[in-house]
Amino acid sequence: MNTPPTDPLALGAADISRIIEMAWEDRSSFDAIKAQFGLNESAVIALMRRQMLPSSFRMWRKRVAGRRSKHAALSGVKLPRHRAAHTRQ
Template sequence: MLSTEETDRIIEMAWEDRTPFDAIKIQFGLSERQVIELMRNNLQRKSWERWRTRVQGRKTKHVAQRVEEVDRFKCTRQRVISSNRIAKRVNKKSL
């Protein structure tokens, strides 16, 4: 069973263009099929349909289909992830 924070992070990673499903598998142990089910169960219908349309056939979401120039799991603006664990999040209320 995933925590709310883990589910939120997986959804963020699934929406990111440069984060492949393999990165989610490494960090959370979920297959591509499980990520699709998680997205279906946690997004509104239209949001899920938009995400599926966006992800289907996207080469950056599948490591085996990537071009050599794309060599990282995460966007440079993304928070640091260390030891395959979610970095501590800043409490937005304290900002």
């Protein structure tokens, strides 16, 4: 079984795009990003800082700061969401 990369610099363009998409979604937690790509919250923040315009990054940080849904343990969701077959497990 392949393990997800932990180095954000080793990720391809498609993976980076998906991580950014998941980071913007309210329903995707940082834990889900870590499970799929091996990046913890601070690595996602660093990736977003590098990949986004400064104003977009500030808007994203303001949006997710303190958001319960971005942390699986705090969100209160009991059942995991369905994942499409083509996504990493």
